[in-house]
Amino acid sequence: MKNVNNILSNISDFIQKNPMFVFFLVLLYFLRSWFRKLFPDKSEERLPEGQKDFEVEQQDVSGATLTRAQATTKAEHLFQAMDGIGGTDEQLIYNTLRGLSNADYNMIYNAFGVRYYNSYFGEKPLLSWFGSLLDLNAWIVNELSVKELQELKRINPELPF
Known part of the structure; x- marks a missing residue:
């Protein structure tokens, strides 16, 4: 425990003594992430600009x-329950998925398709290269906590999470 506290203290001292260096490291990290989204690997599938859904x-x-x-x-x-600045509307998710059969959920899953998701802010990104393509299952898992997922599974055991 003493070693951990010592390491944390050293890190804290370094950050306090070198704030600009740390700032530039963080900035470099975000720029790298942004450029990887802007210029993806050739093997990574991307949607044409302006297309919102993907089968x-x-x-x-x-x-x-x-x-x-x-x-x-x-x-x-x-999508509306999970997208937006106001946070996730868990009640709307629960009410929408309550009492559905597996086949009914699959119909909704197919209709949802794959949409861009910004994992930093938990919503659809303004520009496609700021997000990753995720299906409905991944959107729900990213938006709900473990406790909320357990509640959703209690409400409807037919769901595939």
Whole structure:
């Protein structure tokens, strides 16, 4: 424990004595991340500019009771619950996914597709290269805490998380 405190003290002293150096290291890290998004690796799949959705591998929807329009509406409700500066609307997520069968959830999953997600701010980025393409499952897992995911699973055990 004494070693850990000593190390932390040394780090703190270094930061206090060299604030500009630390600032430039942090700035360099963010610039590197930004350039990697701006100029992705050739093997990384990117969407054309302006395209908001991307088709996911379609999940089995046999036995679904939702129409395509209902699934699209629920997918948009989920997106609105998770996107935005005000934070995540957990109640809207719970209410939207309550009582759905696995096939109904798959309809919503297919309608949601893959959308850009900014892991720094937990929302859709302003520009596509500030985010990563994630499907509905990944959006939900990134937005909800472990406790909230457990509550969602309690509300609907059919969900794939």
